[in-house]
Amino acid sequence: MKKTLEGSIAVAEAIKNCEPDVAACYPITPSTHIGEHLSEFFANGELKSYVNTEAEISSIAALIGASAAGGRAISVTSSQGLAYMHESLFCAAGMRLPMLIVVGNRSLSAPLSIWNDWQDSIAERDSGCMQFYAENNQEAVDLAIQAFKISEAVNLPAILGMDGFYLTHSVEPLDIPEITEVQKFLPKRVSAVKLDTKNPLTMGAYAFPQYYQGFRQDLHKDLLSAKTTIKNVHNEFAKQFGRKYGNGLIEEYNTKDAEYILISMGSAAGNAKDAADELRTAGEKVGVLRIRCYRPFPSEDIAKALDGKKGVGVFEKAYSMGAVPPVYADVSEAITNCKSRPQLSSFVGGLGGKDVTVDSLKILFGKLKKGVCKEWV
Amino acid sequence: MIYEVRFHGRGGQGAVTAANLLAVAAGHEGKYSRAFPFFGVERRGAPVQAFCRISDKPFRSYQNVYTPNTVVVLDSTLIKDVDVLSGLEKGGHVVVNCHTCPDLKSASVHYVDATKSALKHLKKPIVNTAMLGAFAKVTDIVKLESLKQVVKDNFGESNVKALEECYAEVKQ
Structure with missing residues (x-):
């Protein structure tokens, strides 16, 4: 049964139905409404706990504690708030603690901007946390439920990116899985190792130089092997709830016979599909590849999808200052595994809320035909 | 076909809520809808x-x-600062909260004193629900009954009265 409601409220309801043990949040635009509603659910007795933290660094500390004690933990933040969690995200991943952080994606200061891009979450790409990006609010709802299950299966934190305002503030008809259905899909967390005052133990202890690197290498390997779990959980979800998003890692849209492909993430990928549809009507062989899971990076699936294509462009709302755009860099590496490598272009845009229109994306498809292009658009 | 509506207002008048209520009313009719805001500064x-x-x-x-x-303008003083007609389809409606006919170069200008209705029924100048009444009269994209129901569910009877009044009073 569909309800017309704001994406933030819908995601808060989905989180509530996942029955987390601890929610810990500090408000920041544009993710505030999610935390507000979690707080309201707690006040109504519908959520076990809600911690009104004094800052995001405390939110992540609360999540680490809750997860280490075997609980299901959730926080919500954006922009500078996520940046403030930075050091502890590495701890959470290194300590192999499952948790979910929903990010209402927003630009970073300076200059100050409340609007959407992906600089905040992409800046955390090396933390060891998994990262997912929702194209629309229905996917954000579904991903929240999947992310808990994936995170608890692989013992790694998950970040769920929702485009700020575009998703967080959109009111639209959405289907929120009932709690009884969610319970069937997502059983209570079972933690093999947890903090227990009767059997004290230390987590995240000191590692001498002969051990440290090995731990970090293991983290990388485990993140890579999480890809199988992500696909499996996605398939399981599709089977139970009837909604499917590509193969869980990437979504290919009219790519099979396409000569030119635009890659993107989040709501921009939806607009890119609209652009591709319009060009298809005019007889152009174009398609869209959406990266749904950014960490671990689905290199193999991307290489397979792009093999033999004439031209590929990556459109992203982030940059690695002084180098090249981050998603483009990852795709560049991925296509080294193609037998017939496509020409790869890079487009950076939509920073600080610069609207990514269907028309502007149609122009990018046009540029792909003319050869390699690296532009801020 | 996707029907597109743009609301112009000032922070505090309820433009965002107006768009949201419209999306919910459309949702009640089994339609697909999506509303979202573009804030200037949040004040x-x-x-x-x-x-x-x-x-x-x-x-x-x-x-x-x-x-x-269709364009809905919740505050006629915006007209001198903002190009409210930008991109409006040829023959598209513009519905303005104004006690006199606003000076707009458009074929289909409608106006109603929504501030008067809001002050009368709500005792405050929040004109969004009143303007939805005018919108319902001018367009037929969502039924008056659906809007009344959604406004009643969210804000109660006095808002419905403001909505009904502007539905009746909107002029061209």
């Missing part, structure tokens, strides 16, 4: 835009509304 008095798309079929677009079928 009272600052110009705000809010968008609403309504369609019989599912759609993807999350881009701002640039080519509206």
Whole structure:
């Protein structure tokens, strides 16, 4: 049964139905409404706990504690708030603690901007946390439920990116899985190792130089092997709830016979599909590849999808200052595994809320035909 | 076809809520809808835009509304600062909260004193629900009854009265 409601409220309801043990949040635009509603659910007795933290660094500390004690933990933040969690995200991943952080994606200061891009979450790409990006609010709802299950299966934190305002503030008809259905899909967390005052133990202890690197290498390997779990959980979800998003890692849209492909993430990928549809009507062989899971990076699936294509462009709302755009860099590496490598272009845009229109994306498809292009658009 | 509406208002007048209520009313009729805001700065008095798309079929677009079928202006003083007619489809309606006919170069200008209705029924100048009444009269994209129900569910009877009054009083 569909309800017309704001994406933030819908995601808060989905989180509530996942029955987390601890929610810990500090408000920041544009993710505030999610935390507000979690707080309201707690006040109504519908959520076990809600911690009104004094800052995001405390939110992540609360999540680490809750997860280490075997609980299901959730926080919500954006922009500078996520940046403030930075050091502890590495701890959470290194300590192999499952948790979910929903990010209402927003630009970073300076200059100050409340609007959407992906600089905040992409800046955390090396933390060891998994990262997912929702194209629309229905996917954000579904991903929240999947992310808990994936995170608890692989013992790694998950970040769920929702485009700020575009998703967080959109009111639209959405289907929120009932709690009884969610319970069937997502059983209570079972933690093999947890903090227990009767059997004290230390987590995240000191590692001498002969051990440290090995731990970090293991983290990388485990993140890579999480890809199988992500696909499996996605398939399981599709089977139970009837909604499917590509193969869980990437979504290919009219790519099979396409000569030119635009890659993107989040709501921009939806607009890119609209652009591709319009060009298809005019007889152009174009398609869209959406990266749904950014960490671990689905290199193999991307290489397979792009093999033999004439031209590929990556459109992203982030940059690695002084180098090249981050998603483009990852795709560049991925296509080294193609037998017939496509020409790869890079487009950076939509920073600080610069609207990514269907028309502007149609122009990018046009540029792909003319050869390699690296532009801020 | 996707029907697009753009609301212009100032922070505190409820433009964002107006777009949201419209999306919910459309949802009640089994239509596909999506409303979202574009804030200037997040404070009272600052110009705000809010968008609403309504369609019989599912759609993807999350881009701002640039080519509206109808424009709703909650504060006529915005007209001198903001190009409220920008991208309005040829013959598209513009519905303005104003006690006299606003000076706009458009074929289909409608106006109503929503501030008067809001002050009368709500005792405060929050004109969004009143303006939805005028919108319902001018367009037939969502039924008056659906809007009344959604406004009643969210804000109660006095808002419904303001809505009904502006439905009756809107002029061309």
